[in-house]
Amino acid sequence: MSSAPRLGHANLGLGVGLRTTHYPHILEKWPAVDWFEIISENYMDSGGRPRYVLDQIAERYPIVMHGVSMSIGSTDPLDVEYLRKLKKLADDVNAGWVSDHVCWTGVTSKNSHDLLPMPYTEEALRHVVDRIRTVSEVLERPLVLENPSSYVTFAESTMPEWEFVRRMAEESDCGLLVDVNNVYVSAFNHDFDPFEYLRALPMDRVVQFHLAGHTHCGTHIVDTHDGRVIDPVWDLYKLAHELTGGASTLLEWDADIPPFEEVHSEVLKAKTVIDGDGPLPETRVAADDVEFAEEAIPHPAAFVTAEAE
Amino acid sequence: MTADGSPSATDLHRLQRWMLSVVTHPSGVEAGIEDEATRRITDVTTDRIEEVVGRSKALDSVSRLQVYANAYFVRLLECLREEFVALHTILGQETFDAFAFQYLQADPPHSYTLGELGANFPRFLRENQPAEDLAADVPTWSHLLIDLARLERLYSEIFDGPGTENGTPLRPDDLQSIPTEAWPGCRLKPVPCLRLETFDFPVHVYRTAVTRGEEPTPPSPELTHLVLTRREFVVRRTALPVDEFEMLGALVDGATVGEAVGRWASQSELPDHELAPRIRTMFAGWAAANYFASVELP
Known part of the structure; x- marks a missing residue:
């Protein structure tokens, strides 16, 4: 099965993940950002300020929805109510596309609120492909799925992750969100070549890229979204850009979030890669400069606290 | 395996x-x-x-x-x-x-x-409350903890729930335009974010102090009747005297203005000539605080 580049989606340029701490800046300055990505779950149940802010931003910027709770790989039934709310929000904010992760978040009705890894087996592949088709029908748009960072591999896996992702995308006709940082993180954690991973993906299905920082613990890397993008991840991004001819690119920064301009300037460094002829950014972080952390916690989901007088 | x-x-x-x-x-x-x-x-x-x-x-x-x-x-x-x-x-x-x-x-x-x-x-804390506290004559430390948990959960629900910001809640002028003879049969519909809750402690004061970065001392027991709502996307809370709280509660539960006011007036210790001005002040204040979405005329 073939498809138009990016499944026909536009290349939106360089975007930033919308976070509550940046609301005041955005509403006051209306910064020149190409587009915003939202965490779907932070808005689909909001009848208050988050949704009010989103509606204003959606009037001025392209919005893309990125979820953490679809649990496409779980053996629990799909949450129909969740999908209904997701579709309504996508319709309301005219979302460019709706994405989530190649993962499961829970089973037997218990939710870990984490992005748990799939075993890469034929059974798991059939299961995920069937569910992607169902979800795409409910959402009335192709689903876009992201490769997750992972910290374990399963003995029963019969294929590498990149083969699973490629076959999943082709057999279900879904789009791909390639998180370049996740490729780097998982490659380190599972001892594979991240460049081989990227070259194996069906690049005409790549709708979007993610960039982010991570935390290196020496023996493993955790996807913490709490810092700058390091050099080897930019190198992977450069290859991904060359292989795809370019796709919408977004920076995620979810912990120790700096002022908006700093987050925005980090993603704008991608221009150097996209333009192809400029010097590398001086503020890039080399892999050798990374200090090892004792421990780190991945935070795939954001929690929004109530404002009260 | x-x-x-x-x-x-x-x-x-x-x-x-x-x-x-x-x-x-x-x-x-x-x-x-x-x-x-x-x-x-x-x-x-x-x-x-x-x-x-x-x-x-x-x-x-x-x-x-x-x-x-x-x-x-x-x-x-x-x-x-x-x-x-x-x-x-x-x-x-x-x-x-x-x-x-x-x-x-x-x-x-x-x-x-x-x-x-x-x-x-909050329910978990209540279900695991020490047995001796359940039998206590006065609110205990565990009652305070449960009160705080209840309040903070209410804040979350009100913050994320439906509000009044995109609507036109009833204003004091709207109340004044109601013909005098129609008043007793009116029913006032509360806004969807309005909650009336009673606590054994003034936990709202403690909570506000914490979020302001202060280091408040734990509150002493004091029966507290709170009206909670949301305006401009911020959760608001107001402590009311028990008689006003009960009259507002009666209106929220669907009583007519005449029924709610009659009940309040029969128990009020105010002299007769102060009843009507007091009622007007209360209703104007509630309307100004966006407690009501609309009025149903008889």
Whole structure:
């Protein structure tokens, strides 16, 4: 099965993940950002300020929805109510596309609120492909799925992750969100070549890229979204850009979030890669400069606290 | 290695049940692997863990599972600390985490949204209240903790729930335009975010002080009747005297203005000539605070 580049989606340029701490800046300055990505779950149940802010931003910027709770790989039934709310929000904010992760978040009705890894087996592949088709029908748009960072591999896996992702995308006709940082993180954690991973993906299905920082613990890397993008991840991004001819690119920064301009300037460094002829950014972080952390916690989901007088 | 015998238990389903059981075990990964219930799903011991989870060049299989296990409780505890910030402050982190840790085991997350994580925390605290406190004549420390948890959960629900910001709640001028003879038969419909709750302590004052970065002393018992609502996307709370609180409650429950006012007036100690001005002041104040969405004329 073939498809138009990016499944026909536009290349939106360089975007930033919308976070509550940046609301005041955005509403006051209306910064020149190409587009915003939202965490779907932070808005689909909001009848208050988050949704009010989103509606204003959606009037001025392209919005893309990125979820953490679809649990496409779980053996629990799909949450129909969740999908209904997701579709309504996508319709309301005219979302460019709706994405989530190649993962499961829970089973037997218990939710870990984490992005748990799939075993890469034929059974798991059939299961995920069937569910992607169902979800795409409910959402009335192709689903876009992201490769997750992972910290374990399963003995029963019969294929590498990149083969699973490629076959999943082709057999279900879904789009791909390639998180370049996740490729780097998982490659380190599972001892594979991240460049081989990227070259194996069906690049005409790549709708979007993610960039982010991570935390290196020496023996493993955790996807913490709490810092700058390091050099080897930019190198992977450069290859991904060359292989795809370019796709919408977004920076995620979810912990120790700096002022908006700093987050925005980090993603704008991608221009150097996209333009192809400029010097590398001086503020890039080399892999050798990374200090090892004792421990780190991945935070795939954001929690929004109530404002009260 | 054997499955649990369930005819519908596919390899994928079994692996997911096993992993979730291991990484959410309260005593850690190794205890999770060895747990009898986990071994009924997949009968593998720690020394044979590589039959299920592979190792990397730098990290053994158990340590890799611990990345998920470490994150599970830490992430959820962080969310509960943020939602119940005043309860966290009054207890201190160690004690708060102990309560929250027990709560997460008794009532693990089921919803797709972290917004529901703390929904049953007040009930959990109430159900585990010391027996001697339940029989106490005066509100105790545990009553204070439950009050704080109730209040903070209400804040979350009101913050995320439907509000008045996109509508046109009833204003004082709207009330004044109602013909005098129609007043007794009117019913006032509350805005969707209006809640009336009674507490044994003035926990709203304590909570506000905490969020302002102050270091308040724990409040003493004081029966507190709060009206909670939301304006401009911020949760608002107002303490009312009991007679006003009860009259407002009667209106919210569907009583006509005549019924609610009559009940209040019959119990009021105000002289007759002060009743009408007092009623006007109350209703104007409630309308100014956006408590009512509309009026139903008789």
